[in-house]
Amino acid sequence: FRMDHINNIIAAMTKEDIRFFKLYLSRTNASANRKDILLFDYIKKCADNYSDDDAFKKLYHSDDKNSFYRLKNRLFNDIGTSIFLQNYEKDDTIYIYFLISLARYFINKNKYDEAKYYLSKAEKKAQLIESYELLDLIYTDFIRLSGELVTYDPHIYIEKRKHTIEKINKLRQIDDILAIVSYRIRITQNFSPKANPIFVILEKIINEFANDKELKNSPTLRFRIYDAVSRMLLQKREYPALEDYLLKTYEQFSNEKLFSKSNHQIRLQMLTYIVNALFKNKKHTLSLEYAGKLKIAMEEHSAFLFDKYAFFYYNSLVINYSVIDPDKAIETLENLKKNEKIKRLSFYEVFIYLNLAIVWFDKKDFRKSVANINKLNMLEGFKTTDESFKFKVAVAELIIRFELNDFDFLEYRIKQIKKDYEDLLAKPENARETQLISFVSKLMITPEIGRDKDLLMNIRTFIGSNEESKDTEVINYNNWLKEKMR
Numbered sequence: 001f002r003m004d005h006i007n008n009i010i011a012a013m014t015k016e017d018i019r020f021f022k023l024y025l026s027r028t029n030a031s032a033n034r035k036d037i038l039l040f041d042y043i044k045k046c047a048d049n050y051s052d053d054d055a056f057k058k059l060y061h062s063d064d065k066n067s068f069y070r071l072k073n074r075l076f077n078d079i080g081t082s083i084f085l086q087n088y089e090k091d092d093t094i095y096i097y098f099l100i101s102l103a104r105y106f107i108n109k110n111k112y113d114e115a116k117y118y119l120s121k122a123e124k125k126a127q128l129i130e131s132y133e134l135l136d137l138i139y140t141d142f143i144r145l146s147g148e149l150v151t152y153d154p155h156i157y158i159e160k161r162k163h164t165i166e167k168i169n170k171l172r173q174i175d176d177i178l179a180i181v182s183y184r185i186r187i188t189q190n191f192s193p194k195a196n197p198i199f200v201i202l203e204k205i206i207n208e209f210a211n212d213k214e215l216k217n218s219p220t221l222r223f224r225i226y227d228a229v230s231r232m233l234l235q236k237r238e239y240p241a242l243e244d245y246l247l248k249t250y251e252q253f254s255n256e257k258l259f260s261k262s263n264h265q266i267r268l269q270m271l272t273y274i275v276n277a278l279f280k281n282k283k284h285t286l287s288l289e290y291a292g293k294l295k296i297a298m299e300e301h302s303a304f305l306f307d308k309y310a311f312f313y314y315n316s317l318v319i320n321y322s323v324i325d326p327d328k329a330i331e332t333l334e335n336l337k338k339n340e341k342i343k344r345l346s347f348y349e350v351f352i353y354l355n356l357a358i359v360w361f362d363k364k365d366f367r368k369s370v371a372n373i374n375k376l377n378m379l380e381g382f383k384t385t386d387e388s389f390k391f392k393v394a395v396a397e398l399i400i401r402f403e404l405n406d407f408d409f410l411e412y413r414i415k416q417i418k419k420d421y422e423d424l425l426a427k428p429e430n431a432r433e434t435q436l437i438s439f440v441s442k443l444m445i446t447p448e449i450g451r452d453k454d455l456l457m458n459i460r461t462f463i464g465s466n467e468e469s470k471d472t473e474v475i476n477y478n479n480w481l482k483e484k485m486r
Contacts, residue, residue, distance in 0.1 A: 006076050007050055010043050013079075018044075021082040035059050036075045090304065092129050092262040096122050100134070103141060112148050119145065129262045130220040132168045136161060171224065219258050223266050226253075230273050239280040246274045261301045268297055268309045275316040284320045291316035310339075311348050322359050329359050350382050354393065354474070357400070361475060366403040373397050388430075391421045395433050396474035398440050407444050414441060435462055436477050449484055459485060 013021070025037060038059060043050050056068045088094045099122035106115040119141055126134040139161035146154035226249050233242040250270050253259060259267045271294040278287035295313050298306045314336055321329035333356050336348075357372035376382055376393065394417050401410050414437060418425065425434050439459060446452050449459075463478045 006072070006079070007043060007047070009079060009083075010040065011047060017083065017086065020086045021079060024082040024085065025078060035071055036078065039071060039075055040079075090302075092125060093131060093134070096125050096131065096134050099125070100137060100141065107141070107145065107148075110148075112145060115141075115145060116149070116152075130218060132164050132171065132220075135164045136168060139164060171221065175224070219263075222253075222258070223263065226270070227266075234273070234276075237280075239277055243274070243277040243281055243283075246270060246277055250274060264297075264301055265305055265308075268294065268305060268312075271297060272309070272312045272316070276319070279316070279319050282323075284324050287316065288320050291320070311336075311351075315351065318355055322355070322362070326359050326363055330356065333359070347381055347385075349379050350376065350385060353379065357396075358474065361400055361403075364403075366400055370397070370400045370404060373400060387421070388424060391417075391424050391430070391433065392472070392474050394421070395436060398437065399475050399477075399480055402440055402443065410440065410444060432462070432465075432473075432477060439481065443484065456485070 021040075022037065025034065039055060042055055042058060046054075052068075052072075056065055059071070060068055084094075088098045099118045103115040103118035103122065106112070106118065119138055123135065123138050123142075126132075126138060139157045142152075142157040143154050143161070146152040146157065229245060230242065233239075233245065253267075253270075271290060275287050275290045275294060278284075278290060291313060294309070294316065298309050298313065314332055317332050318329050321332060333352055336352050353372045353376040357369045357376065360366070360369040360372065373393070373396075382390070382393075394413075398410060398413060398417075401413065417437065424430050425437075435458075439455070439462070442452070442455050443449065446455060449456060459481050463481055
């Protein structure tokens with residue numbers, strides 16, 4: 001294995017994880033001078049500066065590294081075992097795998113009654129959380145077990161497995177589409193064209209499932225349909241409808257007590273969507289109120305999903321404060337830059353520097369705005385992101401540079417954009433960007449916009465053409481041009 005795996009795992013371990021791990025190791029030898037503990041502590045202390053050579057010199061006094069590599073592999077395996085033992089009862093899915101593993105162990109030992117006991121427990125638990133993929137594994141093992149127990153009729157489990165596979169196939173259709181939708185939204189940061197053939201397919205599948213009486217009453221499917229409908233409304237930017245749908249659905253799911261620890265992530269996701277929908281509908285106080293509810297929910301069930309949703313909570317603060325209290329938004333973003341867990345995720349670094357650039361632009365501190373754009377352009381995560389998103393950022397940079405009167409750079413950058421994004425500029429959905437670049441070029445040589453009547457008329461037409469397009473723009477083109485006209 002690569003050394004960065006063990007580095008990353010140890011870096012992510014909490015104080016509770018480390019305490020449990022060391023207790024786990026001490027079950028055989030409680031000595032503090034154990035080489036595996038010394039290596040663990042050394043990796044933890046060095047973090048990104050760790051090197052195998054330095055660790056070897058610290059722990060061994062010979063030239064043979066074989067012992068060191070065996071130690072490192074054993075440490076890696078012991079950490080994995082410790083994490084599993086500490087958490088397998090906290091997650092229903094992992095616990096079911098644990099029961100299945102025990103059943104298979106006893107099958108291999110020819111202890112069939114014991115195997116049946118653990119499979120039965122796994123089946124009840126899987127049925128409770130509607131985990132059809134796990135039920136498929138369980139029924140497969142029951143069928144195999146029936147070959148060893150004469151009194152066991154395999155037909156019962158063959159029928160159960162057939163029924164389960166039918167459900168799996170139906171649910172996988174929507175899962176596959178949702179995976180693609182999620183990926184598209186994620187890599188484009190929502191700066192993408194409205195038309196998307198995936199959503200046509202998704203809408204068709206949802207309508208088919210809505211007529212399936214059995215699946216319609218399934219909490220699992222209801223959660224999937226909620227997710228699909230929300231993503232469709234989000235992509236279509238139908239924010240009032242999205243807000244109404246989310247608030248009603250969240251209340252309905254809460255009243256029916258559908259939320260539990262096993263689906264807690266869905267509840268946190270719903271609250272995140274509600275926060276964003278309210279923000280889009282300019283209900284900033286209510287959006288911040290639901291952000292507070294999100295934080296409270298993140299702390300439930302021993303806060304086991306807190307870290308995963310921390311970014312979304314801070315994002316909800318940033319987007320609302322950017323409108324009602326820009327200084328508070330900047331403070332939040334600067335604090336996020338210091339958050340080690342957030343910094344490890346390149347996608348979130350892109351978010352931080354992009355939003356700092358936008359907020360400083362709104363505060364008319366254009367030098368700080370462009371400084372954050374420069375940092376954004378240097379990020380590895382930004383270099384590998386979607387081309388249409390990078391294109392939008394490049395166009396936004398032209399606006400910032402214009403405000404700095406950096407016309408020499410602008411002239412060079414416009415030529416570069418036309419070359420680098422030639423294909424995107426040719427697409428109809430990017431017509432506004434093409435026009436905006438043209439306006440910037442003309443404004444550079446136009447001391448007073450009112451003197452160029454053709455330019456003035458074209459800008460007025462541009463502003464009145466498509467108000468909805470502002471959702472796809474890093475900096476609102478209409479607002480900026482209105483200011484230039486004033």
